[in-house]
Amino acid sequence: MSENMQARDAVLAAPPFALNAAEKNRLLGSALAELTLHHAGHCPQYAGILAAQGRAAPIGIADVPFLPVRLFKELDLKSIPADAVFKTLTSSGTTGQVPSRIYLDQATAQAQSRALAAITTNFIGKDRRPMLIIDHPGVVRDRTSFSARGAGILGMMTYGRAHIYALNDEDMGLNLPAITEFAEKHAGKPIFAFGFTFMVWKYFLSALERAGITLDFPGSVLIHSGGWKKLEDEAVSNEQFKSVALERAGFDHVHNFYGMVEQVGSVFMECDHGRLHAPGFADVIIRDPLDWKPLGIGQEGLIQVVSAIPLSYPGHSLLTEDRGVLTGEDDCPCGRMGRTFRVLGRIPAAEMRGCSDTHAAAA
Amino acid sequence: MSIAPEIIRQISIMAPAGGSIAATLAAPRAAPFAPERLALVDAVRKTILADPAARSRPEMVALAFWARAASLAKLAPTDGLTRAPRGLALHIAPGNVDTMFLYSALLSVLAGNVNIVRVSGRESDALTLLLRLLNEALATLPVDVRACLLIVRYPAEKPINDALSAHADVRVIWGGDDTVREVRASPLPPHASELTFPSKVSAAVIDAAAWAAAPDQAEQARRFALDAITFGQQACSSPLALFWRGDAASVAAAQATFWPLVESAIAAANEPFAARAAVDKLVAEQMLAAAGAVHHRDTSDYRLRVTETPDLARLTRLASDGFFVERRIDALEDLARLVQRDWQTIASLGVSGDDWRAMLTATRPHGIDRIVPFGQALAFGHVWDGVNLLTSLTRIVSIEV
Incomplete structure (x- = not known):
């Protein structure tokens, strides 16, 4: 990149939960302004969208124009020539829906991995632990076209070692021989488990309960994501999920995270106090759908996410179709700086989105 | 049987x-x-x-x-x-x-x-x-x-x-x-x-000079708003686009008085507001902006959104609950070039029946089933x-x- 991306470089290099509100608004605000200029110069559709809004250049985080995430289903948006596309991510969606198409170049993919590493290691530590992938191996088999689930798993695999898959390809049943061998080998040691919320609940925790199996990995961490929609339909709360994860598998740190394929790397991880945290290079703004003005702490609205990562596509500022509420800023008892929030679910009649793909929908 | x-x-x-x-x-x-x-x-x-x-x-x-x-x-x-x-x-x-x-x-x-x-x-x-x-x-x-x-x-x-x-x-x-x-x-x-x-899709046409001279602007704007927002703008007959007949200056002047009145009428109707509809409008206006040079009219909130587009290629249902595209035409003949087979209703203000007959006779567009005054777009008739x-x-x- 020939452009000046000093602020973006700086905010991506900063420790993920160190910036206070004032520092962050200055540094991330500048980074997002750089990205807005960059995309306006490289993505003609984005330039058209900005021109029609006729707004002044952004100066703070909340001033950055935003695109609704659905635009990535309707349009092919990228800020790189076709031959620089390194990898294309597609979103989940129910059958018959057009998925989002997110075009990555190497620089963006690299920034995603680094960002994800900074956040993940902040929660699980720098040492690589034995890793239990709560999915079936088939989900990552086709490496040219990743599903959101496959991409998520491949991204997380970096932070573990001696990986095994907990489920069988054929029927999503527990792969008991593999799990048993893994449990014996790493008995009593902290491990790292990752999976998509619905898969973890339905095919792992519920299956362990049904089979009457209890695993013991004290001090272990389970990270999961993909949305609560299907679990809410089964009336499973976050608290219930956590307590079953502790009883059945000894996962005493369970971190749900909020993220989307349109901003991979920018994850909002839940801390031990149950709050989702915005890292320094990303942020969350809650907006009133009536006029899209930003709302304050405690006021429910639509979630906008911003991130300094996306260089290859104009996705640095996105309006989601999820409702949420800010719970605080720079004041979480866990000590991490930045805004915290809760996700309240999709706006009514929204198309099915999120990270778990169609298998779970059909299951 | x-x-x-x-x-x-x-x-x-x-x-x-x-x-x-x-x-x-x-x-x-x-x-x-x-x-x-x-x-x-x-x-x-x-x-x-x-x-x-x-x-x-x-x-x-x-x-x-x-x-x-x-x-x-x-x-x-x-x-x-x-x-x-x-x-x-x-x-x-x-x-x-x-x-x-x-x-x-x-x-x-x-x-x-x-x-x-x-x-x-x-x-x-x-x-x-x-x-x-x-x-x-x-x-x-x-x-x-x-x-x-x-x-x-x-x-x-x-x-x-x-x-x-x-x-x-x-x-x-x-x-x-x-x-x-x-x-x-x-x-x-x-x-x-x-x-x-x-x-089917439907549209409205206003003659800018006739609008300027209309003694009942607020009432006409109210009728337009009702035509549009009853049934959440999802009826075949709900206008999705507005075509202004007139020169650039008189159209600009008419737009400046028309839309605020429509906005007031929509606010007065006090229909429930859905976040989903607001997102749809945002998607629609950004899709239009991504495709060509357009202008989003300033409105006080997302109950009403209007995008002015100089070359509306095809009239489609992009969003509902108060979303419009608008463009200027010099004469009804310009409209004839845009008419598609699926055009149904034209809600018309200030354009005479004779003008419409002349246009239809001269250009024989493939679509347009009915031309009605404002407030009548959704009025069912036994000819449909x-x-x-x-x-x-x-x-x-x-x-x-």
Whole structure:
């Protein structure tokens, strides 16, 4: 990149939960302004969208124009020539829906991995632990076209070692021989488990309960994501999920995270106090759908996410179709700086989105 | 020929209470405008007017107004020809505009046909209300009279459509291209006819000079707003675009006074606001901006959004609940180049009927079914999408002796 991306470089290099509100608004605000200029110069559709809004250049985080995430289903948006596309991510969606198409170049993919590493290691530590992938191996088999689930798993695999898959390809049943061998080998040691919320609940925790199996990995961490929609339909709360994860598998740190394929790397991880945290290079703004003005702490609205990562596509500022509420800023008892929030679910009649793909929908 | 029990089991009878497919198939036909058929329509009208919830909904009041004896009497043909009902009419009602199906069903009742009406499986307050009112109205009528109008709900599956279509003498399909395609897969008997009302789009036209001179601007803006937001702008007849006739300066001046009045009218209507609709509008305006140079008009909030586009290529339903595209034209002939086959209603302000006739004669556009004043876009007529429903729902018996 020939452009000046000093602020973006700086905010991506900063420790993920160190910036206070004032520092962050200055540094991330500048980074997002750089990205807005960059995309306006490289993505003609984005330039058209900005021109029609006729707004002044952004100066703070909340001033950055935003695109609704659905635009990535309707349009092919990228800020790189076709031959620089390194990898294309597609979103989940129910059958018959057009998925989002997110075009990555190497620089963006690299920034995603680094960002994800900074956040993940902040929660699980720098040492690589034995890793239990709560999915079936088939989900990552086709490496040219990743599903959101496959991409998520491949991204997380970096932070573990001696990986095994907990489920069988054929029927999503527990792969008991593999799990048993893994449990014996790493008995009593902290491990790292990752999976998509619905898969973890339905095919792992519920299956362990049904089979009457209890695993013991004290001090272990389970990270999961993909949305609560299907679990809410089964009336499973976050608290219930956590307590079953502790009883059945000894996962005493369970971190749900909020993220989307349109901003991979920018994850909002839940801390031990149950709050989702915005890292320094990303942020969350809650907006009133009536006029899209930003709302304050405690006021429910639509979630906008911003991130300094996306260089290859104009996705640095996105309006989601999820409702949420800010719970605080720079004041979480866990000590991490930045805004915290809760996700309240999709706006009514929204198309099915999120990270778990169609298998779970059909299951 | 009867309908198999496993098909019957899947059909829920919504009205009248105690009604059945068998009773309706056996119900007597009537002469067009027979007294008992007029009585049925009148019972529906009275029930609507007696119900406070129905009276508070403009589309219900419009239906009751249409069903007055005086307005129905005007529908009776005066050409002296002898008309007979066609027989069994199968109506597939649309999902988005709840009252629309009732107009065509009631016209078919007047025509003397026996009717089975499939209503949408989608729940809505308006549909629930209508079904309750229909039940009340039909309950006041003799059993053999009420059997001529059976409202049903069933899964949109081919075997059921097949079974009912096999009995139909005429089939009326509302509800868009996909529904028409789906229902058409079920064959009709050779003699049966079919009326289809596929997806349509509509627009409005204002002459900028006429607007500037209009003495009742606020009222005209209110009518435009109602045309647009009733049924959430999702009816075939709801205007999606506004074309301004005039030079650039007078159009700009007219826009500056028109939209704020529309905005006030929409605010006054106080319809519930949905975040989903706001997101749809944002997506729509950004898609337009991504495709070409456009201008988003400043509005105070997302109840109303307007995007001005110099070269609207194709009129499509991009969003609803108060989303418009607008552009300027020099003359109606410019509009003719844009008209597509699926254009239905033009709500027209300040453009004379003679201007429209001249344009239609000179350019013969493929679409445009009706041109109406503001406030009338959603007013149902027995001529719809270019078809005289009453004529099509009866047959003419030639008597030449």
